Structure formats: structure tokens, C-alpha cells
Amino acid sequence: MKMKPEKNQVTWAFTIFVLAVALMLTYYVIFDGKTLARSIGGIIDSLSGIIIGIAIAFVLLPLLEGIEEKILYPLFKVIGKETSEYGKKDKKRRAKIRKIAVLLTMIIFILIVYSLFRIIIPQLVDSIKEIATNLPIYVKNVDEYSNLFLSNNPDLQKIIDSQLDAYYENLSEFLTKKLLPMLPNVNTIVKVASKSVFSIVGVIINLVVGIIVAIYVLNSKEKFTTVGKKMAYSFFRESFANELIGGFRFTKTTFENFIGGKIIDSLIIGVICYIGALLLKIDYPVLISVIVGVTNIIPFFGPYIGGIAGALLLVLIDPVEALIFLIFVIVLQQFDGNILGPMILGSSTGLSSFWVIFSITLFGGLWGIIGWLIGVPIFAVFYAFVGWITNILLEKKNLSTNTEDYYDLAYIEDKQYKPLSDKGNVKFNASKEADTFKKIFNVDGIKEAARQKKVAKADKSPEQAKDDKSDKT
Template identity: 70%
Template sequence: MKMKPEKNQVTWGITIFVMCVCLMLAYYVIFDGKTIAKNLGNIVDSLSGIIIGIVLAFILIPLMEGIEHRILIPIYKKRGIDVSMAISADKKKRSQMRKISILITMAIFLFMAYSLFRVIIPQLVSSIREIANNLPIYIKNVDDYSNLFLANNPELQQIIDSQLDNYYETLSSYLTQKLLPLLPGNVNTIVRYASRSFISGIKIVFDLVVGFIVAIYVLNSKERFTTRGKKMAYAVLKEDAANELISGFRFVNYTFQGFIGGKLVDSLIIGVICYIGCMMLKIPYPVLISVIVGVTNIIPFFGPYIGGGMGALILVLISPVKALVFLIFVIVLQQFDGNILGPTILGNSTGLSSFWVIFAITLFGGLWGVVGWLVGVPIFAVFYALVSRITNVLLTRRGLSVQTNEYTDLAYIENGEYKLLSDKNNTKHNARKNTSAFKKLFHFNLNVKKNNKKSNDTKK
């Protein structure tokens, strides 16, 4: 006779198994966390090529979709070919269109990478080398300006000169001992570093090649991945739970693509405008300063101040007047970015207020560094949306309103009725209720203490 377990027994068995696994994981995380972190680091390092490919594909998906929807699909429609996502669409022609869009996308990406390494990086290297070689001249220029403005205050001048000497010494040692040896042109240094990191260099090249191939595969098969994910969700979960899960992933994708993609485009435009402005204002090292401003602009909120401050520090060495002109120009540029360009490109992709943006940057920047500055805002936006969703569901179950504005002037809720602070009777009544509740709690605690004291005295 075959014994068939009951449904409750199977449920309890699965629950006990999951609890045991969670307890084991908690034990190892608490008492052996370094080993787990090391193993996770090894896993991430072994999959670095695939991770690079997925990240690259995620960044290039908007470009590929833009090429498809705005260029290729209209061309195919004029020729009477259906290449939509419908089941009845011409699959061969759609596959052909996808390959063409991937080819154009990767060609644009390679062209931008070539331009970066062929045009921008040599100019950056040249600017850094020129700053390092002319550093004594720049120090003398700043000393002359400080002597001119502080001639009538020798004590303040002495303090500023000592601080500037420390700053110049630190900058000079960094440029001459750490940065310059890494720049192209020093044969001995190149040979030494190449001999030390030959294997790591091969691994980097291998990861980049693998990442490039994986990016092409992900771009070509992104609909297949999403389709299989939906299939698994509906196979494992109930319909409502699967719908919520798929909707959540759509929101995550929308938030990350809208924010990161928009930030990259916004920063590229700001960098180009900064370069044009520096050329018109005849500011030294326009490429170096524009790259600094464009790259730091990716960081939300704090990025413009970091880029402007770094550029001004470089220009102070050369000409304080040019540094002041640059600061004024950067302030105007960031006002244009914050009020016109940024909202046009990004819109309200995160839905966070300025306070939560600062909070997310501070939190995730402290945890993950520069990467946290970039991805912290969309991650917190997803968490914020999840909390808002759970809050609205709980309020709906209790028959309460989910509109935030209805809680602005709220005093309390009684029997489903909203009592407002604007009504003085409600405010007084609410105060009396709170006072009486506090008194009851206070007297209860006193009675508990008295009873405990009596019992202790009786025992004695």
C-alpha cells in the first residue's frame, strides 16, 4: 500500500527545509562573511566578461531600438513588409532588420570608442604632461597674485602661502611620481608594468572581447530572454503574483534605462557644450576640463559641483582670472542643464525628490564608491516605489484613501471619517484622546512597578 503525504505535511516539510537553509546562510554570513565575500568576488571576477557584455547591451538597447523604430521600420513599411512584434509578422525580415540595427549600433559604439582613444585620450595625456612640466611657472603665477592682493596683510599672506606650498607639493609629487610614469612615452615604465601585469592585461583583453560578443548576443535575443522569463513566472507563480512580478521588472527596466541612458546623453551634451564654451572663452586645456565636467556630470546633484571645483583648481594654477571666468561659465551651464536640458532628457524617470536623491547618493556612494553614485538613485527609486506600492495595498485593504494629499491636513481617522486639523474641535478632541491614552499608559506602568515592588518585598 502506497503512502501518499498530505498537503499540509508537504507544506510543513518545505517550510522546515527553507528555514534550515536560511539559518545556515545566516550562520555563514555572520561568522564566515569574509570567505563568502571572497567567493562571491571570485565568481564575479570569473564572469566579468559576461557582466561587461550585459551592461554594454543594456546601455546600447535604447540606441538600437531608436534605429529600428525611427529608421528601419519606416523603410520596411514603405516596401510593404510587416516587421512588427505581431505573430503574423515576417520573421525572416524582422531578423534581418535586427541584424542591420545591431550592425549600425556596434559600428557607432566602435567609432565612439576609437574617437575616445585616438583623439581625446592623447590630448588628455598631453595636457597632464604639460601641467606637470609647467607646474613651477604656475606656482609663481599664483604667488604673484597672492602677493598683489595680500600685500597689506602679511599674516594672512603667510598662512595662505603655507597652505599653497603644501597643496603644490602634494600635487607635484602625485603628477611626477604616480601619474606621469603611467602615461605613454616612458619606455622603461611601460616595459616594467607590462612585464608585471602581462597576464592581467591578457585577461582584460579577453573580457572585453567576450563582453563585445555577449553584448551582440543579448541585443539579438533580448525578446527571447523576456519571453522565457514571463513563461517561467506564470509557470511557478499564481497569475496575480506573476503579473505583479512582471510589472515590477518593467518598472525596474524603465527606471534604470531612463535614468542611466538619459544621464549619459545629458553628460555627453554638457561636455560638448563645455568644450565649445572653453574654446570661445580661450580657457586653457579645454579638452581636459570638458572631459572632467562631462564625466562628473553623470553623478546626480553633486557632479556639477565636483567638476566645476576640479576645473577651477587646475585653472587657479595657470590664471586665477581664467578660473573665475570658468566658474561663472560652469554655473550658467549647470543652470541650463538643471532647468532645461536635464528635465527634457530625463523627465521624471525616478520620481524622487531632491532630499531622497541626496540620501541615495550618500548611502550608496559610501557603500560602493563611484558606482554607487551612479546606480544609487535608480536603485533607491525602485525601493521607494516598492514601499509606496505596499503602503497603497495595505491602505486599500483597510478601506482608506491612497491619495497623499488627503493626509496633509489630517488630525485623525475615526470610523473611516477623516478629521482635519483646520477644525479646532477635531484638534482639541485628538489632543484629549492622546492625553487620556498617555495617562492610561502611565498609570499602567506605575501599577506594574508597584506590583513588582510588593512581590519583591513579600519574597524578602
């Protein structure tokens, strides 16, 4: 006789297993965090190729779907081969369309990467080398400008000269000792190749594995979602499985819209910055545009970082040119923040400005640059999850889930909403105390005395008022 476990037993077993794993992880985090961190780091290193591939696939997913929906499906419809997205009869045709879409997506991706390494990076290298070579001349120019404008203020000039010397020393050391040795040339390539053969081979292998994994994920993305939905309905009850699948869809949409939209937005801003730099005849337009475009990916703080970095570079060449660049970047960022960004991103996170700043600060402190990039969508998912749990708990208590209903709320008593606007609701410190200004100047007391005087005057008879007037006289 076969023993077949019931669905509830499987669910409880899975829940107990997850709880046990969570308790073990909590124990190791508290008492042996370094060992756990090393173990997780080793796992991540061993799976780095797969992680890179999933990341590439995730970034390219909007491009793949755009090629399918906007180009290939309409094209097949024109030639008389209309294909249903979910029809089983069209499975082979959809598989063919998917292979063509994956091929076109990877060709576009490889062309972009090739253009980056073939066109942009050499110009960046040349610009950095030229800046390092001409750095003494640039510093001399800034010194002459400061002497010209601050000749009547020697104390301020002395402070600026000292700061300029420190800035020059730090920048010169960074360029000559750290950045230039990293730039590619024959000698450095040979040295790096001879010293770090295994590292280079490992990077190449990870990239190759990543591209292969990306192709597989893009080609079979429906298989992963299908298996995931199947497992959700097998382990959990129907209502919870629906909520779980909906949560994964929300997470995917949030990350896809934010990260994909931010990359497109930053690419457009970089191109516009390059065109503007050419028209304004700003030095090093490629380097400046790359700085502005890359830093623009960072929400909120990115535009300021890019603008300040570009201005600090240009101020060495020509302070007037740096000022023109700053004005141009401010105008460009106003266009991005008010027109281009909302058009591309929309309300992709649903977070207010405060929570955006909070998430960038928190995850940037935890994970550095990666935290700046993905902190906002991660916090947006967490924020939505907390809101979902809150609404479930409120519904169980038969309370309103509408946030606006709590704006004028003083407290709830016997499930009755007591508003703050009703002065009779004074429980739980609901009555508002007089502010400090009113306490100091006793505004309420003055108003009350004037009111009582007015009432007393109104209550007097004409004869009493006449007698009071004669007494004053």
C-alpha cells in the same frame, strides 16, 4: 501511476527554498561576513566578462531600439516590406532587422570607443604631462597674484602662502609619483606587459567576452523576457505574476531612462563645455571638458565636483581664467538643470531632491563611484516598491491610498478620517501646543486678556460705562 505536483505545491516549494537560501545568507552575513564577501567577490570575478557584456548591452539598448524604430522599420515600410512587431509571419523579417540594428549599434559603439582612445585620451595625456612640467611656473604665477593683492595684509598672505605650498606639494606628488607613471609610453608599456601579462590577457579576454555577450543579449533580448514571463506565470499565481512582471518593467525603464539619459546629457554638456572653453580661450579645453562631462554623470554633486576640479587646475595658470571658467560652468549647469536635464531625463526617478541626496550619500558610501552612478535608480526602485506594498496593505484595510488624504489627518478612528483642522480632534497629541515664542512672550495670554476685556466692555450698560468713566476722572 505518475505523481504530478499541483501548482500550489510548486509555489510553496519554491517559496520554502527561497526562504531557506535567505536564512542561510543572513546567517553567513552576520557570523561569517568576510568569507561570504570573498566568495561573492570570486563569483563576480569569474563572471566579470558576462557582467561587462550585460552592462554594455544595457547602455546600448536605447540606441538599438532607436535605430530599429526610427530608421529600419520606416525604411522597410517605404520599400514595401512593412513589418509587424508581434506578427508571427514577420518573424524572419524582424530577425533580419534586428541583426542589422545590432551591427549598426556595435559599429557606432566601436567608433565611439576608438575615438575616445585615438583622439581624446592622447590629448588628455599631453595636457597632464604639460601641467606636470609647468607646475612650478604655475605656482609661481599664483604666488605673484597673491603678493599683488595681499601686500597690505601680511598675515593673510602668510596663511595663503602656506596653503599654496601644501597644495603644490600634494599636487606635485600626485602628478609625478602616481599619475605620470601610469600614462602610456613605450617604457611603461613594456614594464607593465612584462610584469602583468596575465592581468592584461585577462582584461582583454573579459572585454572580448563582454562584446560577444552584449551582441548576444541585444540580438536575443525578447527571448530572455519571454522565458522570464513564462517562469513567472508557472511559479506564481496570476495576480502576483502580473505585479512581478510590472515591477521588472518599471526597474528596467527607471535604470534605462536615468542612466541612458544621464550619459547623453553629460555628453552634450561636455561638448558644449569644450566649445565654450575654445571661445573663451581657456587652457586645456579637452581636459577641462572631460572633467566636467564625466563628473556631470554623478547626480546633484557632479556639477560642483567638475566645476571645482577645473577651477583648481586653472587657478594655477591664471586666477582670472579660473574665475571666468567658474562663471561659465555656473551658467552651463543652470542650462543643464533647468532646460537640458529635464528635457532628456524628465521625471525618470520620481524622487524628490532630498531622496536623491540621501541615495547618493548612502550608496556612495557603500560602493564608492559606482554607488554615485547607480544609487539613485536603485533607491527609486526601492521607493516605488515600498509605496506599492504600502498601498496593498491600505487597500486590505479599506483605507485611502491617495497621499493627499493624509495631509490634514489627525488620526483615524473607526475608519473615520479626523482632520487636524478640526480643533475638537485632540486625541493622540493632535492638539498643537503653543510654540516657544508664544510661551516666552505669553502672546496667547495677552490675546485672551484683551478678548475678555472687550467682552466685558460690550456687556456693560451705558450707565455703568458712564460711572466707570467718571471714576477714572
